[in-house]
Amino acid sequence: MAAAGGRAAWVAALSALLLAGCSARDRGWRTTDISGIMPPLKFTLTDSKTGGVVNAHDFRGKVVLLYFGYTHCPDVCPTTLADLAAALRELGARARDVRVLFVSVDPARDSAAVLKEYAAAFGPEVIGLRGDSEELHRLTRRYRVTYGYGRPDAHGDYEVSHSSAVYVFDTRGEVRLLARPTDRPADLAHDLGRLIAEG
Amino acid sequence: MRRRLILFLAAFAWLAAVPAGAASRVPVQVTEARIRWLPGDLPMAGYFVIRNTGERPLRLIGASSPAYRRIVLHRTVSYGRMKPAKSFEIAPGWSVQFTPGGNHLMLMGRTRAIHPGDVVPITLHFAGGGALRVKFRVRGADLR
Amino acid sequence: MTSMLAFLAPWEFSPTVLLACLGAGALYLRGAARLRRDGRPVGAWRGIAFFAGLTLAYLVLQTHYDYLAQHVFWVHRLQHLILHHLAPLLIVLATPHEVLGAGLPERLRERVLRPLWFSAPVRAVYRTLQQPWIASALFVGLIYFWLIPDIHLYAMLSVPLYNLMNWGMLVDGLLFWWLIVDPRPVAAYGTPGHVTRIAMLWLVMLPQIALGAYIALSTHDLYTVYGLCGRPWPISPLTDQQIGGLITWIPAAMMSVVGGLIVLRLWVRAGAGAGRRWGGVRREVCGA
Numbered sequence: 001m002a003a004a005g006g007r008a009a010w011v012a013a014l015s016a017l018l019l020a021g022c023s024a025r026d027r028g029w030r031t032t033d034i035s036g037i038m039p040p041l042k043f044t045l046t047d048s049k050t051g052g053v054v055n056a057h058d059f060r061g062k063v064v065l066l067y068f069g070y071t072h073c074p075d076v077c078p079t080t081l082a083d084l085a086a087a088l089r090e091l092g093a094r095a096r097d098v099r100v101l102f103v104s105v106d107p108a109r110d111s112a113a114v115l116k117e118y119a120a121a122f123g124p125e126v127i128g129l130r131g132d133s134e135e136l137h138r139l140t141r142r143y144r145v146t147y148g149y150g151r152p153d154a155h156g157d158y159e160v161s162h163s164s165a166v167y168v169f170d171t172r173g174e175v176r177l178l179a180r181p182t183d184r185p186a187d188l189a190h191d192l193g194r195l196i197a198e199g
Numbered sequence: 200m201r202r203r204l205i206l207f208l209a210a211f212a213w214l215a216a217v218p219a220g221a222a223s224r225v226p227v228q229v230t231e232a233r234i235r236w237l238p239g240d241l242p243m244a245g246y247f248v249i250r251n252t253g254e255r256p257l258r259l260i261g262a263s264s265p266a267y268r269r270i271v272l273h274r275t276v277s278y279g280r281m282k283p284a285k286s287f288e289i290a291p292g293w294s295v296q297f298t299p300g301g302n303h304l305m306l307m308g309r310t311r312a313i314h315p316g317d318v319v320p321i322t323l324h325f326a327g328g329g330a331l332r333v334k335f336r337v338r339g340a341d342l343r
Numbered sequence: 344m345t346s347m348l349a350f351l352a353p354w355e356f357s358p359t360v361l362l363a364c365l366g367a368g369a370l371y372l373r374g375a376a377r378l379r380r381d382g383r384p385v386g387a388w389r390g391i392a393f394f395a396g397l398t399l400a401y402l403v404l405q406t407h408y409d410y411l412a413q414h415v416f417w418v419h420r421l422q423h424l425i426l427h428h429l430a431p432l433l434i435v436l437a438t439p440h441e442v443l444g445a446g447l448p449e450r451l452r453e454r455v456l457r458p459l460w461f462s463a464p465v466r467a468v469y470r471t472l473q474q475p476w477i478a479s480a481l482f483v484g485l486i487y488f489w490l491i492p493d494i495h496l497y498a499m500l501s502v503p504l505y506n507l508m509n510w511g512m513l514v515d516g517l518l519f520w521w522l523i524v525d526p527r528p529v530a531a532y533g534t535p536g537h538v539t540r541i542a543m544l545w546l547v548m549l550p551q552i553a554l555g556a557y558i559a560l561s562t563h564d565l566y567t568v569y570g571l572c573g574r575p576w577p578i579s580p581l582t583d584q585q586i587g588g589l590i591t592w593i594p595a596a597m598m599s600v601v602g603g604l605i606v607l608r609l610w611v612r613a614g615a616g617a618g619r620r621w622g623g624v625r626r627e628v629c630g631a
Contacts, residue, residue, distance in 0.1 A: 032496070037504070074243060117238035121237065122341055144500055146410075146414045146573045159577065
């Protein structure tokens with residue numbers, strides 16, 4: 001009798017875990033719903049445009065897209081940023097409620113001047129941020145992303161291995177979505193539109 | 200005498216022209232040649248679609264341009280990861296795509312100012328000495 | 344040297360892991376000392392097995408190894424091989440419960456823990472979990488569950504889920520392997536028979552081989568979370584996946600073989616030493 005009760009409890013617990021993992025998600029979002037899975041937005045970094053220190057609080061009221069990359073990346077980073085820019089274009093005037101934070105994981109080469117010009121090339125909503133290794137380390141660890149440097153070639157160029165996820169935070173700074181490089185800009189625009197409408 | 204000289208010169212010119220012509224007559228068709236512009240001296244990416252219209256397999260082994268000091272063929276193996284590629288094999292009748300998020304030419308060290316809207320010549324080099332000059336259109340950073 | 348020390352520093356400091364490991368280690372030492380005073384010394388190999396298992400679990404949970412395990416699939420698979428197979432097997436091979444019990448303050452043990460352990464609900468849950476078929480299903484089920492690609496993504500992104508996954512692996516590993524290597528006589532303690540144990544090992548081995556082979560031989564990136572979050576050094580996703588699949592496949596299956604050999608030894612010993620008490624006379628039986 002007691003054993004049967006124990007078994008029922010065990011089955012119930014495992015089912016609950018399964019349900020929590022799979023079906024409680026995906027409420028009409030087209031990118032990956034990660035609400036509540038990661039901590040709210042928090043960082044202290046330097047804005048390459050103004051040279052001033054900014055933190056997560058400065059972006060309250062905006063839907064924030066967080067992406068890690070480096071400017072000497074000729075293909076992957078610009079392709080992702082171009083996709084984000086395309087999603088923002090689809091949003092039209094609503095894009096003013098969105099900010100794309102491009103955080104450099106290669107601060108040695110990404111001076112504020114380079115980063116500023118680079119970010120601006122993708123649109124006014126894109127902001128290049130840089131920080132010292134400690135600040136960068138804190139932020140990347142918080143969002144469980146990492147990066148690494150390849151060996152420099154004869155010309156001193158090196159590859160940087162970095163994350164490809166774009167984390168999306170709502171206007172209150174809570175984590176909501178994970179956009180993958182394979183997601184279509186139209187789908188991201190759809191989800192961003194919903195987050196903007198939530199306010 | 201003068202006619203002979205002209206004939207001789209013409210013949211010489213023809214002879215001289217033939218190897219050069221043969222070298223550049225690589226049986227390929229290149230379309231959608233474009234460059235994604237980036238500011239400063241950041242490396243840019245060149246994209247195109249190349250089709251082998253000949254009967255024999257071709258191997259793209261490199262590229263050069265007066266506008267860049269160094270061009271490297273790159274194969275993106277996964278998101279966030281790319282790898283220099285020695286060469287790209289193109290089978291007869293087949294195409295290889297160089298597209299954002301995939302294969303690309305990494306264009307480094309511009310020798311002059313380059314702006315969106317410019318046209319930049321890039322010469323593609325093939326195994327066996329063949330080469331093809333292609334005009335690449337420079338597009339904005341948000342090229343997709 | 345400094346880089347070695349830096350590597351040993353916790354990546355994500357967890358008081359739970361530190362206290363659990365230090366606590367278990369201290370209890371064991373205290374218990375062993377007490378038993379020695381009582382004239383019932385604990386064999387050295389038991390201590391070695393216990394501390395080796397405990398140290399392995401600590402190393403993969405609380406050093407920068409954990410950082411690598413969060414970002415490289417095959418390092419993660421190796422972490423689970425240690426947490427679910429190797430470390431718990433070493434720990435339970437030491438049959439440490441007696442020593443740990445002796446290490447506890449007597450009042451706490453007699454007034455709180457013993458009544459709790461023998462209380463109906465705890466016994467019911469333990470008996471249920473330790474039924475051979477349920478234990479086997481749980482052992483394999485946990486491996487499969489956390490390797491469902493969507494679940495794996497959430498587990499690698501969320502700190503609480505990640506901790507739940509790793510702790511679950513260790514606890515389940517202890518339960519399962521204890522069932523396999525429990526040296527107490529089958530008849531007197533109601534532990535699974537030796538044939539049942541070998542059947543269990545075989546039963547958990549096949550699905551692990553199937554899953555490992557499926558992962559190793561997949562030609563597309565099953566666990567995209569590593570690419571999404573970045574890898575600490577440039578390793579191609581498929582190479583990473585193939586090594587991870589092989590770890591899930593071969594060494595994990597080998598652990599069943601190792602377990603089988605231990606069961607055979609217990610079986611032979613049970614035949615030789617039938618009717619003897621299982622605790623103190625072990626050495627003598629071994630020598631016989």
